[in-house]
Each structure stands twice: as C-alpha cells, then as structure tokens.
C-alpha cells in the first residue's frame with residue numbers, strides 16, 4: 356500500500372485501518388491522525404511510538420491492560436482479536452498441553468498480581484520456550500523497568516501489524 360493512499364483516507368477509514376495496530380487501542384490512530392500527511396510507514400510508526408512514550412505511567416499501563424493474556428481466557432473462549440489470534444497461534448500458544456497451560460496460567464497470574472498489568476511480549480518474535488523463559492525472568496524486574504520493557508514489546512507488535520497492513524491490499528482491510 357502506498358503512503359499516498361493512506362494520506363488520502365478519511366479519518367473514519369484511517370481509524371478502521373489502523374484501529375488495532377496497538378491492541379484494542381483505536382485512540383492511538385485517532386490521536387496520530389493529527390500528524391497527517393505521513394512520509395512513509397516508518398513515519399507512521401514513529402508517531403505511534405512517540406505517542407505511547409509520551410503517555411503518563413497510568414496511560415502506558417492502560418495500553419498494556421488492553422492486551423489479552425497469552426494462552427488466557429480469550430484464547431480459550433475464541434474472543435481474541437484476529438491479529439492476536441494469529442500471533443498467539445504462531446507462537447504455539449494455541450497448542451499447549453495441559454501442563455504447559457497450567458504453567459502459563461500460573462506465571463501470568465503471578466505477573467499480574469505483582470505488576471497490576473498483564474505480561475506482554477511480541478509473540479511473533481518468540482517461541483513458546485522463549486515466552487515462558489522471559490515471563491519467569493521479567494517477574495524479577497521492578498514495576499517501572501517492567502512497564503518500559505512491556506511498552507517496548509507493544510511497539511514491536513505494532514510494527515509487525517503495521518507492516519502487514521502496508522503489505523496488504525487496502526480494499527481487504529476497509
């Protein structure tokens with residue numbers, strides 16, 4: 356998709372197209388709409404990054420709380436967004452055996468009790484083993500460091516979702 360096509364979109368179509376590049380946060384494309392026209396994909400990405408990093412800590416944690424648990428209730432009940440379903444599936448989260456499911460549940464619960472937001476990681480860039488290892492490791496961080504670490508993962512997820520949109524035929528997305 357050409358950036359000129361993006362720059363010519365109505366506000367409504369822009370938010371429809373980019374509404375889930377950050378999971379369940381259509382506020383973010385609605386906010387960066389103010390910066391139109393964009394130079395290229397990297398420019399869109401930079402504005403999203405800048406917006407997220409400019410949020411107060413409570414806003415960053417709010418963005419994190421919009422993410423579903425990995426291998427959590429939404430996955431079990433089939434209520435994940437299309438993007439999250441694909442990502443979790445790619446990381447092997449849809450084919451865990453019962454011991455692995457229990458381990459993910461236990462670690463996710465411990466993480467949320469410690470930090471007050473869910474564990475977020477770019478599933479596309481990590482295997483099942485990486486995810487379990489990083490979940491255990493990151494539990495040792497303090498809250499401020501972990502908030503920033505998790506926000507970095509949100510920007511990685513966003514970057515891959517944006518790339519998918521730019522590679523696709525716009526008509527299939529609107």
Ligand SMILES: NC(=O)N[C@H]1NC(=O)NC1=O
Pocket residue numbers: 378422423424425438439440442443473474475476477478479512
């Ligand atoms: N909790 C969490 O990391 N969720 C996600 N990660 C990812 O790549 N897609 C998600 O929905």
